[in-house]
Amino acid sequence: MDYDSFLRTDRLPTSWCAGCGNGTVLRAIIEAAHRLGWDASNTVAVSGIGCSGRTAGYFSFDSIHAVHGRAVPVAEGIKLHRPELNVILVSGDGDLCGIGGNHLLHAARRDTNLNVVLVDNEIYGMTGGQTAPTTPLGTKTITAPDGAWEKPFNVQGVIKAHGAFYARSTTWHVRHLAKCLDAAFRHPGFAFVDAKSQCTSNYGRRLGYRTAYDMLEHFKTAYRINDGAQTLADDEIGITA
Amino acid sequence: MAQKRLMQGNEAVAEGAIAAGMTFFAGYPITPASEVLQYLVRRPEVRAIQFEDEISSVCALVGASLAGAKAMTATSGPGFSLMQEGIGLGHMMETPFVIVDVQRVGPSTGMPTLPAQGDVMQAAYGSHGDYFPIVFYPNSVQELYEYTIHAFNAAEESQSPVILLSDGYLGHLYETIEMKRNARLRKRKRPPLGVGGRHFTGLTSVDNTPTPQNPEAHRRMIARLQAKQRKVGARYAHYEYISNRKADTLVVCFGSLSRAVMPLADRYAIFRPILLYPPIEEFSEIAKRYKKVVVVEMNAGQYVRVVQRLMRRTALSLPMIGGDLDVLRLEERLKWITTAS
Ligand SMILES: Cc1ncc(C[n+]2csc(CCOP(=O)(O)OP(=O)(O)O)c2C)c(N)n1
Numbered sequence: 323m324d325y326d327s328f329l330r331t332d333r334l335p336t337s338w339c340a341g342c343g344n345g346t347v348l349r350a351i352i353e354a355a356h357r358l359g360w361d362a363s364n365t366v367a368v369s370g371i372g373c374s375g376r377t378a379g380y381f382s383f384d385s386i387h388a389v390h391g392r393a394v395p396v397a398e399g400i401k402l403h404r405p406e407l408n409v410i411l412v413s414g415d416g417d418l419c420g421i422g423g424n425h426l427l428h429a430a431r432r433d434t435n436l437n438v439v440l441v442d443n444e445i446y447g448m449t450g451g452q453t454a455p456t457t458p459l460g461t462k463t464i465t466a467p468d469g470a471w472e473k474p475f476n477v478q479g480v481i482k483a484h485g486a487f488y489a490r491s492t493t494w495h496v497r498h499l500a501k502c503l504d505a506a507f508r509h510p511g512f513a514f515v516d517a518k519s520q521c522t523s524n525y526g527r528r529l530g531y532r533t534a535y536d537m538l539e540h541f542k543t544a545y546r547i548n549d550g551a552q553t554l555a556d557d558e559i560g561i562t563a
Numbered sequence: 564m565a566q567k568r569l570m571q572g573n574e575a576v577a578e579g580a581i582a583a584g585m586t587f588f589a590g591y592p593i594t595p596a597s598e599v600l601q602y603l604v605r606r607p608e609v610r611a612i613q614f615e616d617e618i619s620s621v622c623a624l625v626g627a628s629l630a631g632a633k634a635m636t637a638t639s640g641p642g643f644s645l646m647q648e649g650i651g652l653g654h655m656m657e658t659p660f661v662i663v664d665v666q667r668v669g670p671s672t673g674m675p676t677l678p679a680q681g682d683v684m685q686a687a688y689g690s691h692g693d694y695f696p697i698v699f700y701p702n703s704v705q706e707l708y709e710y711t712i713h714a715f716n717a718a719e720e721s722q723s724p725v726i727l728l729s730d731g732y733l734g735h736l737y738e739t740i741e742m743k744r745n746a747r748l749r750k751r752k753r754p755p756l757g758v759g760g761r762h763f764t765g766l767t768s769v770d771n772t773p774t775p776q777n778p779e780a781h782r783r784m785i786a787r788l789q790a791k792q793r794k795v796g797a798r799y800a801h802y803e804y805i806s807n808r809k810a811d812t813l814v815v816c817f818g819s820l821s822r823a824v825m826p827l828a829d830r831y832a833i834f835r836p837i838l839l840y841p842p843i844e845e846f847s848e849i850a851k852r853y854k855k856v857v858v859v860e861m862n863a864g865q866y867v868r869v870v871q872r873l874m875r876r877t878a879l880s881l882p883m884i885g886g887d888l889d890v891l892r893l894e895e896r897l898k899w900i901t902t903a904s
């Protein structure tokens with residue numbers, strides 16, 4: 323397939339660090355869009371603010387870089403006015419679950435037909451590695467030097483509580499991630515893919531991972547595929563029923 | 564052909580928006596602005612959505628507008644404060660839409676049912692950074708209808724969010740108005756989403772590409788936006804001026820409070836800007852004819868600063884806070900301030 327036709331090649335290389343998972347997610351989305359015949363005439367990309375928030379701007383689709391936390395309502399405005407447009411939303415855990423958490427649950431409740439991809443690196447990457455709502459309990463960050471003391475945000479619970487589509491995958495399991503994206507993009511209502519991703523610069527290296535590959539190896543061993551489950555356990559990935 | 568109808572101020576805003584071709588409305592209930600949303604959800608020609616808050620409402624307007632809609636929201640002070648970041652985004656992305664602020668007494672929850680003019684400063688400076696909004700403030704139900712249409716047109720011409728100030732008194736006032744058919748409407752300049760290759764961002768950009776560390780590019784962008792806003796604003800430099808050769812004092816007022824000042828035209832000259840921002844330059848010439856200028860407003864003295872900057876001299880500030888629109892008190896205080904100084 324012709325990747326360049328989906329990319330703003332004039333903007334490459336990206337602003338992302340070597341080894342970042344954002345590129346893997348970008349590529350997986352492009353391939354899924356290609357499989358469905360989505361192109362610039364019928365598709366729009368939206369992001370919030372963060373490293374993952376830069377994703378929208380690398381697509382050759384018309385793209386929107388909203389303010390922090392507000393990608394979801396901007397995307398809803400587009401979809402509600404022009405239901406024929408496919409709306410792909412890519413953003414970070416801080417953006418979607420922290421500052422934008424309220425919009426997320428209401429969009430799931432309204433079942434707006436958005437395709438939301440969360441680049442879940444468990445950290446505020448862009449601002450230097452502060453605790454995110456998804457940072458696991460006890461994990462050290464620059465704002466939690468003794469380890470995060472709050473329970474992480476239950477993204478799956480929030481999305482599924484409102485009957486919306488939820489799938490989880492990782493940047494190691496690229497074939498599985500593709501399957502999740504296909505199912506999400508075909509889903510007629512609110513669809514959410516939680517893509518566990520690696521941030522080495524501002525997270526992994528402080529936790530003892532030497533390279534991006536070390537973090538991917540961790541995904542490989544830590545997660546088990548369980549498609550069709552009602553609810554995924556913390557160590558499972560899959561397309562939920 | 565014109566149709567006459569008895570109508571509430573908030574309803575006139577809704578009708579004006581429909582006449583202007585609005586197809587998308589997003590809002591969150593708040594006194595004294597809720598009637599706009601309540602009115603519009605019953606109109607089949609409009610997609611009117613009640614969102615979870617004012618932040619999502621204004622952001623939905625950004626999305627809908629980029630997708631091609633003529634879009635509006637209506638709120639009051641607390642909601643207007645929440646919308647400020649989205650308004651800045653609209654200016655950076657050059658996205659046309661209309662925000663109606665039916666002002667009530669603040670700060671904070673204040674006195675929700677009583678009118679005020681405490682957002683006059685926020686309307687122009689509420690978002691961070693340099694931006695140059697077009698702001699209207701009518702003073703009757705008829706004008707609310709007409710200036711809603713103007714606001715939509717000015718938004719399209721400037722490709723920016725335009726603010727229509729109202730207040731709790733005007734919003735709930737009933738008057739008979741003439742609804743003009745076939746108003747002249749401006750069309751969208753930019754093709755809606757679905758073209759490809761365009762990137763809409765709040766980051767300073769050059770040719771569709773963010774340049775977040777380029778001072779020269781930022782200065783050029785701000786200069787261009789400022790010039791554009793001034794140019795479009797100048798087309799709408801509407802005001803009411805009641806001259807008075809016997810008077811040595813010019814009273815500046817706007818919105819509902821100006822209705823209480825008008826009966827005093829035998830004693831004072833009166834200047835009522837309908838366009839608050841960009842400020843009306845002609846005012847400085849008019850002000851030269853009077854020894855004293857008093858700015859009377861339902862806040863502790865906000866627009867007086869704009870007036871002074873225009874005149875390059877001191878004006879008297881007469882705050883009328885509290886939301887009670889007491890005509891006798893206004894008359895007394897005007898007399899007191901013009902004789903005491
Ligand atoms: C209103 C507001 N608050 C704070 C910020 C600063 N900020 C920029 S990105 C970011 C965190 C992004 O984290 P996440 O969404 O997880 O994205 P990542 O960089 O990890 O991909 C923050 C707090 C901002 N831009 N706007």
Ligand SMILES: [Mg+2]
Pocket residue numbers: 372414415416441442443444445446447454
């Ligand atoms: Mg993150």
